[in-house]
Amino acid sequence: MTIRKLLPPNDTALMTEADTMGVPLLFMDQHISDLYETLYFNNALGLAAPQVGILQKLAVMDVDDTKLTLINPEIIEASEEMVESKEGCLSCPGIEVTLSRHKEITIKNYRKEGGEDTITLTGQAAITAQHEIDHLNGILITYRLSSLKKHRYKRQVKRWG
Numbered sequence: 001m002t003i004r005k006l007l008p009p010n011d012t013a014l015m016t017e018a019d020t021m022g023v024p025l026l027f028m029d030q031h032i033s034d035l036y037e038t039l040y041f042n043n044a045l046g047l048a049a050p051q052v053g054i055l056q057k058l059a060v061m062d063v064d065d066t067k068l069t070l071i072n073p074e075i076i077e078a079s080e081e082m083v084e085s086k087e088g089c090l091s092c093p094g095i096e097v098t099l100s101r102h103k104e105i106t107i108k109n110y111r112k113e114g115g116e117d118t119i120t121l122t123g124q125a126a127i128t129a130q131h132e133i134d135h136l137n138g139i140l141i142t143y144r145l146s147s148l149k150k151h152r153y154k155r156q157v158k159r160w161g
């Protein structure tokens with residue numbers, strides 16, 4: 001297992017929709033174990049493959065001691081009820097934003113061995129999954145901010161650059 005290096009916040013790969021994975025895929029086990037290793041090293045709840053430069057629809061999460069590997073995940077149902085969520089992101093260091101997320105979601109997710117599962121998530125697991133699925137679509141938390149806040153954020157990114 002290898003701890004992967006995070007891409008810098010201004011890397012365009014973070015703003016690009018990742019490729020759908022062919023299943024089963026060569027190196028998938030390696031990528032998954034690297035992602036978990038990197039997740040725990042950074043003490044995060046979730047990590048998407050594009051954050052470490054793997055442009056595939058693959059992410060890992062560990063919320064309340066429940067591990068979930070997301071492979072080509074797709075939200076097929078989302079509650080109308082929304083919750084406020086304070087989120088940070090390893091790809092946007094130093095930034096914390098308050099976003100509105102669905103309280104409950106149902107996803108279609110591929111199994112590593114092949115086949116699909118339908119999984120319903122609530123609470124923090126639902127929020128983390130929405131955050132990671134955003135990554136797979138090239139959406140960072142800062143994209144979900146109002147334009148004024150976005151402007152302030154861009155100035156900050158320039159300072160990092």
Ligand SMILES: [Zn+2]
Nearest residue numbers: 088089090091
């Ligand atoms: Zn993130």
